[in-house]
Amino acid sequence: MRLLEAASFGEGVRTALQPNPNDAAWTTILPRTVLIHSHARLTNSSALSHLMATDYDVIAPLLVRQNKYWSNFWGSASGFAPAVAAQALADADRLGYMRSPDYYEIVERHQTGVWTVPVVFGAVVLSERVHDTLKEAAQDLAEGEAGWFYGMAALAAHLRHAGSLVRVTNEHRFGHMINTDAYDASHLHPDMYLAQDNPAEWEAVYLHEEYNQFRELGDMEDCTDVYRVPALSARFAREMIEECENLGEWSNGQHTDNRLKGGYEPVPTQDIHFEQIGFKDTWQHFLRTYLGPVANHHYMGYHIQGRTTLDFVVRYRPDKQSFLRPHHDASTVTLNVALNQGGVDYQGGGTHFLRQNCTIKDAPPGWGTLSPGRLTHYHEGLKTTAGTRYILVSFIDQV
Ligand SMILES: O=C(O)CCC(=O)C(=O)O
Numbered sequence: 001m002r003l004l005e006a007a008s009f010g011e012g013v014r015t016a017l018q019p020n021p022n023d024a025a026w027t028t029i030l031p032r033t034v035l036i037h038s039h040a041r042l043t044n045s046s047a048l049s050h051l052m053a054t055d056y057d058v059i060a061p062l063l064v065r066q067n068k069y070w071s072n073f074w075g076s077a078s079g080f081a082p083a084v085a086a087q088a089l090a091d092a093d094r095l096g097y098m099r100s101p102d103y104y105e106i107v108e109r110h111q112t113g114v115w116t117v118p119v120v121f122g123a124v125v126l127s128e129r130v131h132d133t134l135k136e137a138a139q140d141l142a143e144g145e146a147g148w149f150y151g152m153a154a155l156a157a158h159l160r161h162a163g164s165l166v167r168v169t170n171e172h173r174f175g176h177m178i179n180t181d182a183y184d185a186s187h188l189h190p191d192m193y194l195a196q197d198n199p200a201e202w203e204a205v206y207l208h209e210e211y212n213q214f215r216e217l218g219d220m221e222d223c224t225d226v227y228r229v230p231a232l233s234a235r236f237a238r239e240m241i242e243e244c245e246n247l248g249e250w251s252n253g254q255h256t257d258n259r260l261k262g263g264y265e266p267v268p269t270q271d272i273h274f275e276q277i278g279f280k281d282t283w284q285h286f287l288r289t290y291l292g293p294v295a296n297h298h299y300m301g302y303h304i305q306g307r308t309t310l311d312f313v314v315r316y317r318p319d320k321q322s323f324l325r326p327h328h329d330a331s332t333v334t335l336n337v338a339l340n341q342g343g344v345d346y347q348g349g350g351t352h353f354l355r356q357n358c359t360i361k362d363a364p365p366g367w368g369t370l371s372p373g374r375l376t377h378y379h380e381g382l383k384t385t386a387g388t389r390y391i392l393v394s395f396i397d398q399v
C-alpha cells in the first residue's frame with residue numbers, strides 16, 4: 001500500500017496515477033485507489049476492509065456530519081450533460097444538488113444497503129477497472145487548482161460517460177464528516193469553539209477525561225451541597241487562559257461596568273466576559289449537554305437549559321485584584337472551574353464558603369465546583385499572594 005498526501009484532488013490523483021517513470025512500483029496499476037478528504041473521519045477501524053471486500057467500480061462509505069443531515073453523497077443531481085466526457089468540467093460547474101425522496105432514510109440508516117448515486121465526496125474506493133477514467137478526470141483538472149468538489153464532480157461526469165456506477169454504502173457505521181463551516185481563524189484556538197459542530201473531536205480534546213465518572217463523586221465532606229465536577233480538560237483550561245490573554249481586555253475591577261445592562265457590578269472582579277471572546281454559544285451548548293446531567297444528578301429535578309446571567313474568566317494577582325470580598329452570586333447554581341494550578345502557578349487563593357466554613361483550594365485545572373447561589377452559600381475569593389490565579393465562573397439559572 002502506498003499513502004500519498006496532496007493539497008488538491010488533481011495533484012493527488014496525478015501523483016498516484018502518473019508517477020515518476022523511474023519508479024518501477026508506480027508503473028503497475030494498483031488494484032484499488034482510495035481517495036480520502038481531510039474532513040472525512042473513518043472511525044470504524046474495519047471501514048477500509050469492509051469497502052475493499054466489495055467489488056464495485058466506485059464505492060463510498062456513508063459519512064454524515066454529527067447531529068446533521070449533511071452527508072458525503074448527493075441523492076440526486078441536475079445538470080449532467082450525458083455522455084460528453086470532454087465537457088466534464090463544465091458539467092461539474094453546472095451540477096446542481098437535488099435531494100432524493102429516500103435521502104433521510106439512508107442518512108439515518110433506517111434503510112441500509114448499497115445505493116447508486118450521482119456523486120460522492122469525502123472518501124471513495126475505486127477499482128482498477130476505472131483506473132483510466134480516474135486518469136482522464138485527473139488530466140482534466142488544471143495543475144493543482146481544482147479542489148475536492150470539482151475533482152469529484154468531474155470524476156462523476158467521466159464515470160457516467162464511461163458507464164460506471166457510483167455507489168454509497170450505509171451497511172456499516174463507517175465514521176463521519178468534520179464540519180468546518182463555523183471555523184473562525186480569528187480565535188487563537190478555533191477548535192475550542194466547535195463543540196456543537198464536531199462533538200466527538202471536541203470531547204476527545206476538551207471534555208475532562210473523567211467527565212463520565214461524575215456520578216461517583218458525592219457531597220464534599222464539610223462542604224454541604226458543594227460538588228466537585230470533572231468538567232473540562234487541562235488543555236481547555238490552558239487554551240481558555242490563552243484566549244483571554246490574547247484578547248487582553250480585562251476589566252479594571254471597578255463597580256461601573258458598561259458591559260452589563262445596568263452598568264453596575266456590585267461585586268466586581270478583573271475579568272473577561274464570554275461575549276468578549278465570542279464563546280457564549282459554545283458555553284451554552286456545554287452547559288446544556290454536559291453540565292446539565294451533572295447538575296440534575298446532584299440537585300434533583302434541576303434542569304439546565306443553558307441560561308446564565310454571566311459567564312467569565314477571573315484573573316487574580318497580588319498587585320491588581322488579589323481577592324474577592326464575601327458575597328452571594330446572582331445565580332441559582334454557580335460553576336467555578338480552576339484554570340491553573342494552585343501551589344504551582346500561584347500561591348494562596350481558593351473559594352471560602354463562610355456559613356459552611358469550608359474552602360475549595362488548589363483544584364487541578366479543568367476541575368470545577370458546583371455550589372448553590374443567591375442564599376445559602378455566602379462565599380469569598382481568598383487572597384492570591386503570589387503568581388496569577390485564573391478561574392472560569394458561570395452563574396447558572398434554570399429559567
Ligand atoms: O475566587 C473564587 O473562587 C470565587 C469567585 C467568585 O465567587 C465569583 O467570581 O463570584
Ligand SMILES: [Fe+2]
Nearest residue numbers: 327328329379
Ligand atoms: Fe461568587
